[in-house]
Amino acid sequence: MNKTKNIILAILVILITAIPLFIVQNGEFTGADGKAEELITTISSNYKPWFKPLWEPPSGEVESLLFTLQAAIGASFIGYFIGLAHGRKK
Amino acid sequence: MLKRFENLLVILVTILLLSPQYASAMHIMEGFLPIKWSIFWGALTLPFLLIGIKSIQKNVNLNPKLKMLLALAGAFAFVLSALKLPSVTGSCSHPTGVGLGAILFGPTAMTVLGSIVLLFQALLLAHGGITTLGANAFSMAIVGPFVAFGIYKLLNKFNSPKWLSVFLAASLGNLLTYITTSVQLALAFPSPTGGFEFSLLKFMSVFALTQIPLAISEGLLTVLIFNFLTTYNFNELKELNVLNNEKTSPISEEA
Numbered sequence: 028m029n030k031t032k033n034i035i036l037a038i039l040v041i042l043i044t045a046i047p048l049f050i051v052q053n054g055e056f057t058g059a060d061g062k063a064e065e066l067i068t069t070i071s072s073n074y075k076p077w078f079k080p081l082w083e084p085p086s087g088e089v090e091s092l093l094f095t096l097q098a099a100i101g102a103s104f105i106g107y108f109i110g111l112a113h114g115r116k117k
Numbered sequence: 118m119l120k121r122f123e124n125l126l127v128i129l130v131t132i133l134l135l136s137p138q139y140a141s142a143m144h145i146m147e148g149f150l151p152i153k154w155s156i157f158w159g160a161l162t163l164p165f166l167l168i169g170i171k172s173i174q175k176n177v178n179l180n181p182k183l184k185m186l187l188a189l190a191g192a193f194a195f196v197l198s199a200l201k202l203p204s205v206t207g208s209c210s211h212p213t214g215v216g217l218g219a220i221l222f223g224p225t226a227m228t229v230l231g232s233i234v235l236l237f238q239a240l241l242l243a244h245g246g247i248t249t250l251g252a253n254a255f256s257m258a259i260v261g262p263f264v265a266f267g268i269y270k271l272l273n274k275f276n277s278p279k280w281l282s283v284f285l286a287a288s289l290g291n292l293l294t295y296i297t298t299s300v301q302l303a304l305a306f307p308s309p310t311g312g313f314e315f316s317l318l319k320f321m322s323v324f325a326l327t328q329i330p331l332a333i334s335e336g337l338l339t340v341l342i343f344n345f346l347t348t349y350n351f352n353e354l355k356e357l358n359v360l361n362n363e364k365t366s367p368i369s370e371e372a
Contacts, residue, residue, distance in 0.1 A: 029344050036341045040334045047203045047330065054207025062208070063302065063323050064146060070306045070316055076148030080243035093242050094199045101196030105342075108189045112349035 143201075143210055144235070144253040145298060147246025154305045159251025165259050166232060169225035176222060176357070186346075186353050190218030191230045193342060197335065198234050198257075204327040212335035213294055216287030217342060219262035220269045221357055231258025256297035265290030279360075283343045288336030295328040296321065 047054070067074055084090035150158070176183050197214030204210060218227040232254045238244040245253045265286040272282035299320035308315040346354060354360045 029348055033341050033344055036337045036344075040337050043330050043334050043337075044202050047205045047207070051203075051205060051207040054203070056203045056207060056209050063320065064149065066319055066323060067149060067302070067306050070308050070319070074151075074306070076146070077152065078148035078246065078248045080147045080246060081240065083243040084241075090242060094201070097199035097237065097242075098196050101192040101194075101199065104188060104192035105196065108185060108192070109345065109349075111185075112345075116349055 144238075144245035144257070145249040145302065147239070147243065148248055149246075150249050150252055150301070150305050152248075154301070155248045155251060157251075158249075158255045158301065162228070162232075162251045162254045162259060165225055165228040166254075169227070169229040172223055173226050173229060176226070180353075180356060183353060183357070186350060186357075187218075187222060187226070187230075189342075190221055190227070191233070193217050193339075194227070194230055194234050195237075197338065198238070202331055202334065204330050206327045208327050210295075210324075210327045210331055212331050212338070213257050213261055213291050214335065214339075215257060215261045215294075216265035216283075216290040216335065217339050219265040219290065220283065220286055220339075220343070221346075221354070221359055224259070224262035224266040227262035228254065228258045231262065252301050253298075256294045256301065260297045261290040261294035264293045279347070280340050280344070283340050284336040286336075287339035288332040291332040291335045292325065292328055295324045299324045 048056070084093060173187065177187065194214035194217075197212040199211070201209040201211045213231070215227045215231045218230055232250070235245055235250055235253050235257065239246050239250055268289055269282050269286035272285060299317055302320045302324075303313050303317035306316055307313045308319070347360070351360070
């Protein structure tokens with residue numbers, strides 16, 4: 028049955044996401060793209076980024092707000108789509 | 118194919134063991150590609166973008182109903198690329214969500230949608246960048262979708278179960294996206310001592326490894342939504358030649 032399978036899939040995704048939080052000791056789980064940046068500066072120490080972002084979210088909170096907004100917009104549409112298809116089928 | 122994938126995994130895991138790094142893995146940051154590479158990747162991306170716009174127009178003109186499905190593919194990429202998930206390397210990265218649309222509408226359609234997502238993130242989130250947009254679009258919106266599309270079609274030819282084709286298409290598309298990112302950075306920043314290969318290993322350890330569990334997650338989520346589509350949007354999928362092998366049986370029977 029599709030429904031059961033989809034529930035199992037969702038649980039698997041949650042597990043894959045949650046397990047690293049418990050098994051990785053002292054992981055920082057940072058979201059900054061800092062490590063690649065660091066690596067570039069180690070490899071070619073005189074490289075200077077030649078362009079700055081036009082606008083940056085002023086804080087981590089504002090950034091997470093915008094990321095949440097992005098996910099919410101997408102999820103709303105997916106919900107609408109599923110609801111519509113479900114209703115049509117009935 | 119599977120053998121290759123296994124080998125790739127072995128190589129990647131070896132790299133992980135040799136150089137454990139806690140790092141984040143996402144798109145190339147603003148200003149972090151030398152100008153000539155920015156132009157190079159931008160120029161390479163442009164034709165795909167134009168072909169993609171044509172292909173979307175063609176599909177939508179043929180059947181305006183497909184607009185909804187196209188929007189769904191876009192929304193899926195939009196959600197997934199906003200979710201920064203923790204990974205076993207102790208850092209976070211996000212899935213790309215372009216595999217679904219590539220399977221449904223072909224790879225170049227996702228070049229368009231993926232680029233829109235990247236533009237949004239570059240302008241509003243300072244994630245990725247305008248100067249690196251071409252390179253990031255090439256990895257996420259060209260390589261990713263083409264790999265996903267190719268694997269889906271290939272596995273379908275061998276009559277692999279639909280869920281497996283969808284799963285491998287989406288996960289490998291995701292993984293190859295970040296391997297491409299590593300190649301792009303290694304090309305732009307070859308190590309003065311170890312050259313391109315050394316840099317590539319280093320960048321792979323940052324970008325590609327974190328991505329493995331996320332690639333699996335993306336594969337599973339894509340199967341989930343694909344299950345749904347085969348139940349409710351069977352006719353549209355047939356029209357897009359996604360299900361050309363089946364007569365009537367949706368994924369539910371074989372998955």
